[in-house]
Amino acid sequence: MKSPSTPNVTRRSFVVSAGAATVVPPAVALVAGSAQVAAAAAPHPAKVPTPTPAAAAASVPVQAAKPPKPEPTVYLFFNVAEVQFIEPACERLIPADESGAGALAAGVPNYLDKQLGGAWGAGERLYRSGPWIQGTASQGYQLPFTPAELFRTALRAIHTDLAKRGSPFNELSAEAQDDYLKSLEKDNHDLDGVPSGVFFDMLLKMTIEGFFSDPVYGGNRDMVAWRMIGFPGAYADYYEAIDRHGVKFEREPMSIGEDGHGHVHVHPEIPASVG
Amino acid sequence: MAQRLKEVDVVVIGVGMVGSILAKELAAAGYKVVGLERGSTRFTVPEFQSPGIHDELRFDVRKALMQDNTREPVTFRNNTSQTGLPVRRWESFLPGTGLGGSMVHWNGQTFRFQANDFELATRTRERYGKGFLDPDLTIQDWGVTYDELEPHYDRFEYLLGTSGKAGNLKGQIQPGGDPHESPRSRDYPTPPQKEHYSGALFRKAATSLGYHPFPQPSSNLSQPYTNPEGLKMNTCVFCGFCERYACEHYAKSTPQTFILPVLLANSNFELRTGCQVQRINLDSTKKRATGVTYIDNAGREFEQPASLVITSLFAINNIRMLLLSGIGKPYDPGTGKGVVGRNYAYQTMSTVASFFDEDVIINPFMASGASGTMINDYAGDNFDHSGLGFIGGAFIGAVNTNGRPIQYHPTPPGTPAWGKGWKDAVVKHYNHTIMFSLHGSSTSQKQNYADLDPTYKDAWGQPLLRITFDFPKNDLKMAEYVTARGVEIGKAMGAKQVVGSPRKGPYTTQIYQTTHNTGGTVMGNDPSTSVVNRYLQSWDVPNVFVIGASVYPQNASWNPTGTLGALTYWVADALKNKYLKNPGHLVST
Numbered sequence: 001m002k003s004p005s006t007p008n009v010t011r012r013s014f015v016v017s018a019g020a021a022t023v024v025p026p027a028v029a030l031v032a033g034s035a036q037v038a039a040a041a042a043p044h045p046a047k048v049p050t051p052t053p054a055a056a057a058a059s060v061p062v063q064a065a066k067p068p069k070p071e072p073t074v075y076l077f078f079n080v081a082e083v084q085f086i087e088p089a090c091e092r093l094i095p096a097d098e099s100g101a102g103a104l105a106a107g108v109p110n111y112l113d114k115q116l117g118g119a120w121g122a123g124e125r126l127y128r129s130g131p132w133i134q135g136t137a138s139q140g141y142q143l144p145f146t147p148a149e150l151f152r153t154a155l156r157a158i159h160t161d162l163a164k165r166g167s168p169f170n171e172l173s174a175e176a177q178d179d180y181l182k183s184l185e186k187d188n189h190d191l192d193g194v195p196s197g198v199f200f201d202m203l204l205k206m207t208i209e210g211f212f213s214d215p216v217y218g219g220n221r222d223m224v225a226w227r228m229i230g231f232p233g234a235y236a237d238y239y240e241a242i243d244r245h246g247v248k249f250e251r252e253p254m255s256i257g258e259d260g261h262g263h264v265h266v267h268p269e270i271p272a273s274v275g
Numbered sequence: 276m277a278q279r280l281k282e283v284d285v286v287v288i289g290v291g292m293v294g295s296i297l298a299k300e301l302a303a304a305g306y307k308v309v310g311l312e313r314g315s316t317r318f319t320v321p322e323f324q325s326p327g328i329h330d331e332l333r334f335d336v337r338k339a340l341m342q343d344n345t346r347e348p349v350t351f352r353n354n355t356s357q358t359g360l361p362v363r364r365w366e367s368f369l370p371g372t373g374l375g376g377s378m379v380h381w382n383g384q385t386f387r388f389q390a391n392d393f394e395l396a397t398r399t400r401e402r403y404g405k406g407f408l409d410p411d412l413t414i415q416d417w418g419v420t421y422d423e424l425e426p427h428y429d430r431f432e433y434l435l436g437t438s439g440k441a442g443n444l445k446g447q448i449q450p451g452g453d454p455h456e457s458p459r460s461r462d463y464p465t466p467p468q469k470e471h472y473s474g475a476l477f478r479k480a481a482t483s484l485g486y487h488p489f490p491q492p493s494s495n496l497s498q499p500y501t502n503p504e505g506l507k508m509n510t511c512v513f514c515g516f517c518e519r520y521a522c523e524h525y526a527k528s529t530p531q532t533f534i535l536p537v538l539l540a541n542s543n544f545e546l547r548t549g550c551q552v553q554r555i556n557l558d559s560t561k562k563r564a565t566g567v568t569y570i571d572n573a574g575r576e577f578e579q580p581a582s583l584v585i586t587s588l589f590a591i592n593n594i595r596m597l598l599l600s601g602i603g604k605p606y607d608p609g610t611g612k613g614v615v616g617r618n619y620a621y622q623t624m625s626t627v628a629s630f631f632d633e634d635v636i637i638n639p640f641m642a643s644g645a646s647g648t649m650i651n652d653y654a655g656d657n658f659d660h661s662g663l664g665f666i667g668g669a670f671i672g673a674v675n676t677n678g679r680p681i682q683y684h685p686t687p688p689g690t691p692a693w694g695k696g697w698k699d700a701v702v703k704h705y706n707h708t709i710m711f712s713l714h715g716s717s718t719s720q721k722q723n724y725a726d727l728d729p730t731y732k733d734a735w736g737q738p739l740l741r742i743t744f745d746f747p748k749n750d751l752k753m754a755e756y757v758t759a760r761g762v763e764i765g766k767a768m769g770a771k772q773v774v775g776s777p778r779k780g781p782y783t784t785q786i787y788q789t790t791h792n793t794g795g796t797v798m799g800n801d802p803s804t805s806v807v808n809r810y811l812q813s814w815d816v817p818n819v820f821v822i823g824a825s826v827y828p829q830n831a832s833w834n835p836t837g838t839l840g841a842l843t844y845w846v847a848d849a850l851k852n853k854y855l856k857n858p859g860h861l862v863s864t
Contacts, residue, residue, distance in 0.1 A: 093693040099702045125337060127348045127363040129731060135360040138353055138783040142360055178694065185692075204693055212680040213332040229705040231640055231680050234329035236514030238641035245472040248636045248706075256326035 073110040077117030077148070082155045084170040085162075086112060092177050093207045100228040101221075103207055111210030111219030121148030145194065147202065154199035157191035158184075216257035226253040234258075277568055277576040283307040283545075286567055286581035288552045288596065291376015292836070293587035293822045293843045295530040295538055296434075299504075300847040302543035306855070309579060311550040311569055314373030319531050323521035331679040335519050340380045342370040342589075346734035349591060350741045353781045354722060355608060359741040361731050367783065368621075368790040369519065370589040374548060375530040377589050377790065378836070382518040382644030382676055383494035383527050385437045386833035387428050387841070390421035390457040391656045395829065398656065399666055408666065409749050411720045413618055415828045418800040418809035421457050424841045427848070429460050431840030432492075435528035436500035436508055439463035439492030453489040455651040467646075468497045468511060473637055473709040474648030477673035480767035486650045491672060492837075493645035494528035504537045515677045517644030527644070547571075551735060555584050555600040555819060564602075564819050570735060582858070583818050583850075590825040594619075594725050594795035595740040602816050603796075603806045606724050608743070614806045615796060616725040619742060620830045622791040623715030623750040625669065625777045627761035629770035630687055631707045638706065639678030647674030647712070653757045654832035655716065665752040667716030668832050671761045674712040678705070685710065687772055709768070711761050715754055715778065717793065717830040720747045725795045746780045754778040791835050793827040800862070808862040810849040811842065817860045822846055 078086055087109050096102035103109070115121060123146035132144050145153065162168055162180075169177060181200065183189070188197040210219030212226070214234065220226065226233050233253035241249055284306040287294045294310055302308045317323070333339045342365070350359035371377035391398050396415045399408065408414070441462040442452025449462075467490035470478070474490075481488040495511035502508070511526040525532050538544055549572035556565045556578065566580035586596045597603050597615050606617035631637070649672025651657055660666055677683060685708045686700040728741035758777035765773035778788075799805030802814040811826055813819040822843060824835045831838075853861055 094698055095695050097695055097698065099698060102698075120337070123345075125345060125364060127344050127361050129361070131730065133358060133360060136353065136357065136781075138781050138785065139351055139357075139360045139362075140366065140783075140785045141363050181693075207693075209332060209336060209681050212684075213336075214330055217332055225680065228702055229680060229684070231678060231705070234326045236325070236329055236512070236516060238513040238515070238638075239469075239510070241638070242471060242513045242641045243469045245475055246636050247638075249638050249641070254326075256330055258326075 073107065073113065075110075075113050077113045077121065078109070081159050081168075082151075083109065084168050085155060085158060088170045088177055089181060089203065090207050090210075092174065092181055093204055094211055101224040103211055103219075105221070106211055106224050107215075107219045107221040108207050108210035111213070111217055112206055114218045115206065115210075116148045116151055121151075122146055141198070143194070143198065150194055150199060150202065154191040154194040154196070157194070214257065215255045223253045223255060277578040279578045280580065282566070282580035282582070283309050284581065285309070285583045285585060286311060286579050288555075288567060288584070288586045289313075289376060289588040289592070290374055290530075290546060291371075291587065291589070292378040292530055293839065294376070294585070295534045296840075296843050297585055297587060297822070297847055297850075298544055299534050299538040299541070300851065301855075302538065302541040304851050304855075306543060308544045309581070310544065310546045311552055311567065311579070312374055312546065312548045313551045314371075314548065316374050316546070316548050317379070317521070317531075318374075318535075319521070319523065319525055323523045323531075325523045328520055328523050329514070329516045331681050334380075334516075335679060335682055338365055338369060338519070340371050340373065340519065340521065341365050342372045348731075348739060350728040350731050350739050351784050352741070352743050353745045355743060359728050359731075359743070361739065362784045366785050367788050368792055369787070370591065370790065370792075374546070375535065378529050379521045379531065380519050381527075381529070381836060382834075384645040384647075384674075384834040385432065385435060385439075385492045385494045385528075385837045387456065387459070388421070388831045388833060388838050389455070389655050389657075392831040393417040393420050393424075395666075402656070403660060403666075407660075409720070409747065411722065412747065412749060413719045413721055413804075414666075415618075415719075415797075415799055415804060417828055418798055418805070419842075419845065424838075424845055425458070425460060427841040427844035428837065430844050431837065433464050434502050434504065434533050435494045435840070436464050436496050436502055436533070437492050437494050437528070438465040438468050438497035440467050440490055442489060451489065453651050454487050455654070455657045463492060464502075465497050465500050468493050468495065468643055469513075469646065470648060471513075471641065471646060471673070471675045473639075473673040473675045474646070476709065476768045477648045477711070477764065480764050480769075481648075481650050483767055484764060486652045486764075488648050488650050491645050491647040491649050491674060493643060495522075495643040495645055496526055496528070502533055504534060506533055506536060508532050511643045511646075513641050513643050513646070515640045515642040515679065517642070518676060550577075552596070553599070553735060553737065555586070555596065555602060555816075557601065557816060561601065562816060564816050583820070583855075585820045585822065587822045590792045590795065590823045591725065591740055591742070593821055593823040593825040595727070597796060597806065597813075597821065598727050598740070599737055602813055602819060605726055608722060608724055611721060614802075614804065617804075617806075618719035618794040618797045618828055619723050619725045619744060619792070620717040620719045620794045620827070621744065621782070622717050622789045622793075622830055623667075623669070623746060623754050623778050624788045625713035625715060625754045625758045625761070625775070627671075627711040627713065627758060627765050627776070628685055628687070628774045629709045629711070629765035629768055630685075630704055630772040630774070631709070631770050633703065633707055635707055637675075637709060639675055639683065639708070642675050642677050644676050645674070647672040647676075649674065651832075653760050663752070663756060665749045665756070667718060667750065667753050669713040669715035669753070669757040670832055671711055671713050671757065671764065673709055675710070680705070688774055709765070709770070711765065713754070713757050713761050713777075714789075714832060714834070715750060715757060716832045717791075718747050718749050719794055719797075719829040720749075723747070745782050746778065751778065751780060791824065791830060793824045793830040793835060796821045796823070796825040797828040798826040799828060802864055808860075810854070810861045811846050812849075812854070812861050814864060818858060820846060820850070
């Protein structure tokens with residue numbers, strides 16, 4: 001994604017200034033010195049109020065997906081040995097590169113920690129009555145472990161395994177880390193009762209969740225993942241934009257935790273729970 | 276010991292779409308109605324408001340609006356040689372809970388079935404001959420015709436304010452609409468929603484191939500609307516948080532917008548939430564219901580006597596309610612005898628992904644749940660099946676419902692599942708991909724059914740429903756054929772790479788497909804192959820009516836909600852004008 005200040009902005013991009021408080025007539029104007037088109041979203045005919053904090057935030061040009069400032073993570077669930085696996089493993093699953101931050105800078109390990117330490121880790125939304133019979137792939141997860149128990153069990157077995165091999169995960173080269181993760185993914189060896197493939201799948205799924213979910217959950221810091229792909233987040237009124245076909249929509253993404261100044265408050269204790 | 280409550284005229288089990296419409300009709304006609312809802316009370320304000328409602332993790336991934344599967348899941352197996360095991364997390368389908376039911380989290384795709392669908396067995400035999408069908412298939416006629424349902428479809432669409440364009444007005448084909456639709460008495464109440472770019476590209480390509488694209492009928496409204504109940508709704512703003520979410524804008528038609536305010540204002544109606552109905556009670560003859568027994572949120576047990584019991588639950592829960600109550604003979608796949616649980620069917624969903632160059636900007640996050648552009652040229656029996664070896668079909672549409680990135684980040688085949696290769700592909704394709712939905716019919720067959728699980732129990736100690744299901748060969752062949760047509764359209768759009776994914780077996784509970792479970796308490800004219808008659812009245816216990824997609828003898832090529840709405844008004848009419856004037860069997864056995 002390009003910053004609007006970049007001279008080389010594509011003709012197909014425009015910046016939207018939106019918000020119920022900002023009543024601007026529909027306008028399309030060429031910005032001098034560039035091919036950039038600025039457009040303003042007028043209120044749509046239904047005059048549906050947009051009761052969002054960002055409604056008052058007016059227009060903010062989208063910022064490039066630069067790595068957010070590192071924030072120290074206070075681990076509530078993972079112990080020190082577990083963190084030595086989780087942090088580099090998440091970063092190998094979604095590495096930092098020229099497109100933007102990886103899982104580590106995005107705070108994914110923090111997301112995992114808060115999820116596993118909360119209701120989700122304790123088996124929220126998981127039917128937990130036996131008998132425990134292993135079935136077919138079509139029948140899905142049939143282990144008695146909660147996510148927290150599953151991580152704890154698997155991580156302890158991985159720690160023991162790596163200790164035998166001589167190096168903890170965080171001291172392996174990136175290639176060796178990838179090879180080890182692949183062995184967990186494909187070989188499906190036993191981690192004290194947890195098939196390694198089941199653990200790997202849950203780790204990958206939750207890493208992607210943490211990367212792309214709203215920053216209030218403690219990952220996707222500074223909405224880096226949303227900037228990377230151009231997803232505007234919780235912002236959600238495209239009535240005027242939807243029939244500007246093929247035109248890139250550029251707007252600062254919005255979190256559900258934003259105050260009127262565009263600052264995201266992290267609420268790791270917000271449970272993704274039953275309403 | 277259950278506390279016995281004062282008798283009422285009607286008890287409605289489940290206050291979702293069907294329950295709230297029927298309760299309103301009967302309360303307005305002067306009957307005392309109690310609605311029992313297991314979930315909580317919830318309204319557009321304050322429960323559905325932004326920004327909290329736009330939370331993909333909570334609503335999409337964690338499924339906050341769905342039936343509490345920690346207390347009440349189902350068990351599943353692909354065939355009778357396997358052991359049914361609990362679906363420990365919802366994935367393949369997502370039944371809702373709470374006031375307004377599953378409709379609160381629907382996408383708003385509001386179709387009619389075609390005349391042919393209601394007489395599928397007869398018309399298939401007439402057109403293709405007796406030996407055409409796989410002998411395992413148990414498709415049958417509905418016992419009601421399209422012409423009988425047409426006024427009720429119309430009433431339902433006007434209740435919702437559905438946005439669309441007629442294709443067939445009283446037999447006259449209308450440009451811009453669906454020329455394959457069965458005749459409608461008037462146009463949709465509101466014009467189609469704006470077209471997304473993916474739909475515009477689809478429209479052009481489909482037209483170039485000689486097909487007949489039209490705007491998907493949507494109950495996310497294109498303009499402000501006041502329905503015949505006097506309730507006002509708003510214009511959809513394409514927020515991109517529709518299916519699995521409640522609508523904050525009064526723009527998606529749900530019971531909260533189109534009926535509940537009127538129902539709740541009627542003193543003949545009483546809503547009780549947090550009530551888990553355990554069973555419908557029968558008298559000693561087992562031919563008459565005396566009411567229901569339920570347990571409230573505090574664990575207290577009540578008996579609610581009623582003259583008429585309406586079970587208006589999500590399809591699979593209707594089946595279970597009858598089985599737990601001992602109403603109707605359970606189906607036995609070994610002998611083919613019995614009816615409750617028979618003809619459980621689903622929907623055969625396939626996809627086509629079209630990957631474009633990076634100068635084609637799709638903006639997938641600008642979306643309503645139902646503003647697609649689609650064709651019906653390969654749906655139902657709209658094409659000649661001679662020599663194809665299957666019946667049925669699918670609508671093919673560019674139905675761009677969202678770009679929520681935890682679950683939507685399309686990548687082409689061969690992309691690694693993680694690492695830099697994955698990340699590169701996600702960044703490259705997120706805003707440059709169009710997904711087609713190929714929404715396929717589902718035939719019923721002998722092997723597919725539902726019964727009570729012999730092992731696993733719910734939180735109240737009652738047996739779970741066990742679903743035994745795999746895709747009939749007929750439907751997999753259909754998916755293969757129709758997906759190939761979808762790939763041709765993707766190529767005609769000029770996509771760089773087009774990937775067709777026809778639905779393959781075995782059916783899995785682990786991948787979301789659709790929440791269109793049908794059958795199990797099917798309607799018909801023959802008590803040996805149906806649970807309810809053409810008025811959705813139990814053949815066995817005539818003061819019990821069963822209304823839900825569970826009455827569909829098989830499922831058609833479209834989303835089932837529009838037809839369920841029509842059936843709801845059809846039943847309301849039969850109750851008010853026939854049954855309640857003279858309670859008894861509406862169809863003699």
